[in-house]
Amino acid sequence: MPVIQTRSLTKVYRTRVKKEGLGASFRALFHAEWKAIQAVTDISLQVEAGEIVAFIGPNGAGKSTFIKMLCGILHPTGGELSVLGFSPVKERRNLALRIGTVFGQKSQLWLHLPALDSFTLLAAIYEISDSERRRRVAELSELFELKDFLQTPVRKLSLGQRIRCEVAASLLHNPELLFLDEPTIGLDVVVKQAIRELILRRNKEWGTTVFLTSHDPSDIEQLCRRAVVIDRGVIVLDTQVDKLKSDYLGEKRVEVRFTSPQPFLHIPGAEVTVEGGGLKAVLTVNTSSCPIGDIMGRLSAMGNVSDITINNPPMEEIIAGIFKREAAS
Amino acid sequence: MRKTRKYAVIARVSFSNALAYRVSLLSRFCFYTLFIMIFMSLWRAIYREGSVHGYDYTQIVWYLIMTEFVGFACGTGVFNNMNDEVKSGSIAYQLCRPTHYVLYQLANSAGQILLNMMCFGLLAAVLGLVLVGPLMTFTVAGLPPLLLSLLFSFLLNHFFLMLIGLSAFVLEDNFALFLIYQKLNFMLGMFLPVEFLPPWLGQIAENLPFSYIYWAPAKIFVRFSPDTCWELITRQGAWTMAAALLAFLTYRICMNRLQINGG
Numbered sequence: 001m002p003v004i005q006t007r008s009l010t011k012v013y014r015t016r017v018k019k020e021g022l023g024a025s026f027r028a029l030f031h032a033e034w035k036a037i038q039a040v041t042d043i044s045l046q047v048e049a050g051e052i053v054a055f056i057g058p059n060g061a062g063k064s065t066f067i068k069m070l071c072g073i074l075h076p077t078g079g080e081l082s083v084l085g086f087s088p089v090k091e092r093r094n095l096a097l098r099i100g101t102v103f104g105q106k107s108q109l110w111l112h113l114p115a116l117d118s119f120t121l122l123a124a125i126y127e128i129s130d131s132e133r134r135r136r137v138a139e140l141s142e143l144f145e146l147k148d149f150l151q152t153p154v155r156k157l158s159l160g161q162r163i164r165c166e167v168a169a170s171l172l173h174n175p176e177l178l179f180l181d182e183p184t185i186g187l188d189v190v191v192k193q194a195i196r197e198l199i200l201r202r203n204k205e206w207g208t209t210v211f212l213t214s215h216d217p218s219d220i221e222q223l224c225r226r227a228v229v230i231d232r233g234v235i236v237l238d239t240q241v242d243k244l245k246s247d248y249l250g251e252k253r254v255e256v257r258f259t260s261p262q263p264f265l266h267i268p269g270a271e272v273t274v275e276g277g278g279l280k281a282v283l284t285v286n287t288s289s290c291p292i293g294d295i296m297g298r299l300s301a302m303g304n305v306s307d308i309t310i311n312n313p314p315m316e317e318i319i320a321g322i323f324k325r326e327a328a329s
Numbered sequence: 330m331r332k333t334r335k336y337a338v339i340a341r342v343s344f345s346n347a348l349a350y351r352v353s354l355l356s357r358f359c360f361y362t363l364f365i366m367i368f369m370s371l372w373r374a375i376y377r378e379g380s381v382h383g384y385d386y387t388q389i390v391w392y393l394i395m396t397e398f399v400g401f402a403c404g405t406g407v408f409n410n411m412n413d414e415v416k417s418g419s420i421a422y423q424l425c426r427p428t429h430y431v432l433y434q435l436a437n438s439a440g441q442i443l444l445n446m447m448c449f450g451l452l453a454a455v456l457g458l459v460l461v462g463p464l465m466t467f468t469v470a471g472l473p474p475l476l477l478s479l480l481f482s483f484l485l486n487h488f489f490l491m492l493i494g495l496s497a498f499v500l501e502d503n504f505a506l507f508l509i510y511q512k513l514n515f516m517l518g519m520f521l522p523v524e525f526l527p528p529w530l531g532q533i534a535e536n537l538p539f540s541y542i543y544w545a546p547a548k549i550f551v552r553f554s555p556d557t558c559w560e561l562i563t564r565q566g567a568w569t570m571a572a573a574l575l576a577f578l579t580y581r582i583c584m585n586r587l588q589i590n591g592g
Contacts, residue, residue, distance in 0.1 A: 073424040075585055096427040106419040110342065112349035117342055124338035125426050153349070 001085060003177055003209045004047040004070060009079035011040040011065050011233075039065040041233040042079070049176075052203055052210040054224035054241065058319055062233040063213045064103075067179050070211070071101060084177060097126060100175035102166050104182035111155040115146065115165040118154070119172060126173035133172075140168040144198060160191030167195060171202060178202075180212045184219055196222050217312040221245060229322055237322055246288045247325070248318050254283040254292075256299055257307040267298050335428060336436040343440025354444075358452055361401050365456055368393050368520075382524040388551040389522075390461045395547040396519045398453040402445040403483045403542075407438050408507055411494030420587075431491065431580050438487050446479075464551060471553040474562060478546040481565035486542045488572035495576065498583035510539075518544030538568035 017035045018028045040062045047053050057063050068074040069081065072088030072095055081088060086095040101108075109118040116137070123133035141147050144164045149157055157165065167183060180199070184192040200223060202208050214220060220227055220241060227244045229237040237244075254270070261278030269290025270283040285295055292310065299305050312318075347354075369390055376386040384392065411434065414420040423430055457464070493510060496503040517523065518540040523531050534540045545561040 068421060071421075071425050073421055074587060092424070093427045093429070096425055099425070101422070101425045103419075103421055106417070106422060108422045110346050113342065113346050117345060121338055121342040124335040125428055127332065127335065127427070 002046045002082075003049050003051075004045065004081075004083055004211065006043055006045045006070075006081040007079055009040060009043045009045075009066070009069065009081055010038075010077050011062070011069060011074060012077040013037040013039055039233050040069070040076075043230075043233075043235055045228065045235065045238075047209060047211065049209055050203070050207045051226060052199075052212065052224045054220040054227040055211060055213045055230065056215075056220060056227060056319070057213075057230040061230045063230060064181055065233075066230070067101075067181055067211065067213065071099065071179060072096070097173065098176050100170035100173070100178045102163075102170045102178075102180045102183045104163070104180075104185040107154070107162070107166065108169055109154045109162070109165060112153055114151045115154055115157075115169070116150045118165075118169060122169055122172050128173060136172055136174070140171060143201070144168045160187055160194075163187060163191065163195060164198075167198065171208075174206070175208065177209045177211065180210060180214075182214055183212070184214060184216055192216070192218070199223060215314075217318060221312075229319060231319065231323070248321050250286050250288040251313055252285050252287055252292060253311045253313060254285055254295060254299075255307075255309040255311065256281045256283065256305055258302075259304045259306045262302070262304065267295060270295055336432055339428075339433060339436035340440040340443070343437045344444050345440075347441045347444045354448060357401060358448070361397060361449065361452060362456060364397055365390075365394060365460070369460060382522065384522060384524075384551065387461045387464060388466065391457055391464045392522060392547045392551045394453050394457045395550045396543040398449050399479070399482050399486075399543055399546060400514075400519060402449040403442055403486050404445075406441070407434055407487060408490040408494045410434070410437075411491065412497045412503065415494075415497040424584075424587075431576055434491060434494075435487060438483075442483055467550060467553055471549065471558070474558045475546060475549050475553075478549050478558075478562050478565060481562065481569050482542050482546050485538060485565065485569045485572055488569065488576045489538075489542075491576045492572070492579055495579045495583050498587055513537075513539045514542060518542065518547070522548065538572065541565045541568050 013036070014034050015037055016028075017033050018024055043066065055063055055066070065074060069076050070083050070088060072083075072092030075089050083095055084098050086098075088095055108122075109115055110121070119137050120133065123130075123136075128136070137150075141150055144167065146161075146164060146168060149161050154162060154165065163183065167180075170178065178199075183199075184195055187195065196219065199210060199212075203210055210223070212219065212223060224241045227237070227239060227241050228235055257280050258278065262281065263274060263278040265272050265274055265281050267283060270285045273282045273284075274280070275282065283295065285292060296308070299308060372386065372389050372393065375381065376389065380386075381389070411420075414423065423433060426433075489510060490507075493503055493506045496506060500506075517526075517534045517537065519542075523534045523540050523544045525531075526534055534544075541561070541564055545565050549558045549561060
C-alpha cells in the first residue's frame, strides 16, 4: 500500500483584496472584496514506503499547502487523500503519532529550556514510556552529536545546532513518514551536509519515507531518488533525480578569480563570461558532457588562478529550465 | 493513561519554562505592589466616612489584593501565544501533534498559572498582612471553596482568552476584542465589587460571566458565607462549562477555515 496517495487534491483559499488608497480602505470597511486563490489544483500523487521524494517548486507554488494537507492541518477543498492508510482530516491525531515534521523556518522546541526538556515533553506527547524515551534520546544524541549542548537552553544554540535538535525531535517517536519543509534553510555548507547524511542514514537503517521540500539543488541531488516539480499548484514534472540531474541539475557555475588579467578565455565544454577587466570569469559547465574535473585541470594548468568556487544554478533557474523544456516537448 | 499524562507533562514543562522568566516575574511583583498602594490610597480617601455597601476598609483592601492577585496570577499569555502562532504560521507544529489544541493550551497555561499563584499568593498575603492586618471575616473553613472558586476563575478566564485567541483564525486583528474583554472585567468586579455598581448595572453584571472571574472569588474571600459562597461557585461552574464548550466548538469550526500564513 502506498504511504501517500492523493487523487485530484485541490485547495482553494479565500483572501481579502483591497485596492490602493485611503478611499478604498474606507470602502473596504463596509464592503469587503474577496478573491479565491487556487493554491493546489488537481494533484494526484503516490509515494511508496522507503522513498525519498523531493517536492520542489518556486515560492508560492503550493508546496507547503500540500504538505499541510497531508499532515491534516489544512482541509482540502476537493479530492481524496490517504496518508499511511489514514484520512488526515478525520484522523489527524492518530496520523500524528506516525509522522514527523520539520518546518525549517519554525521551531518546535521551547526556546528558554534545554532541548532535553523539549524531548521529554515530545516523548510524553507521543506517548513514549520513560525508559524508551531515555533509550531513544541517547540514540539520537549519539547519532546527531547533541551530547555537548543537550542541556543548553535552545535560544543559546547556533542555527545548525538547533536544526539538528529539531530533526532529532521529529524522529523521537520513530515516525514512518517524515515531512521536511526546507530543513537546510539558512545553514552553512558543513551543517547542511551533516543533516543530509543523517536523513539518508535514517532512511537506510529504518526505511523511513521522506517527503522533502527545498530550494537547495544539492539537497535534491544528494538525498532524493525521485523529484516532483510543482508550480502554481500543479505538478509539472514527476521524474527520477538521475534524469533530473542529467537534464537540469548537471549544470554547474564555476567562478574563477585570476591573479593577472585574462581578457580572453576559452575552455572547451564551458560557456565563458569574463568580468572585472579579466580578473574574474564565470564558466557555465554541463557536467554530463564535460566532467568538472577536466575543467579544473585546465584552469589549474593556466597558472594564474587564485580562487575557484563551484555553485549550483539557483532553484528558480532550474525550474525555469524545466518549464521551457516541458513546454517545448 | 498516557493520553492524560501528556497534558500533565506539558503543564510541568510550562512551569519550568515560566521559571526562566525571573526578571519578568520580579517586575510584575513591583507593578502589583505599586497597583495595590495606589488603589489603597484611593480607597482610604473614600472610606473616611465609614463602610460602603457592607465592605469595611480592611475588607475592601483585601478585595483589591484578591482581584489583583487573580489578574496577575491567572493572566497567562494564551491570547498572545495563539495570536502569534496563527499569524506566524507556527501553529502548524501544534496541529501536527497527537494532542488536542484546546487542551494543549489549557495545560500550557496551567503550568504558568501554578507558578504565578505560588509567587503572587505569597506576595499578596504578605502585602495584605503588612498593609491592613489579618482579615477577621475569613476562616480556614472558607479555604476549600475559595480554592475551588479560584480554579473556576482561572478556567473561565482561560477559555474566554482562548475564544478571543481563536478569533485570530478568522479576524485579521482581534486586539480590539481583547481590549473590550479587559475593560469589561475591570468594570464588572476587578476594580469594584458588583454591589458598588448602580442597581440596574449590578443586576446585569450578576447575570454576565465576567463578574465571576474577579468578583466571585474576592467576595468569597472577604465576605465569606456558606450560602452565597456555593451559589457563586455554582454560577462560576456553569459559566465555565459554557465557555469551555464554546471554545471546543469554535476550535472545530475554525479548523475547517484555517489558512496557515506563509504556506
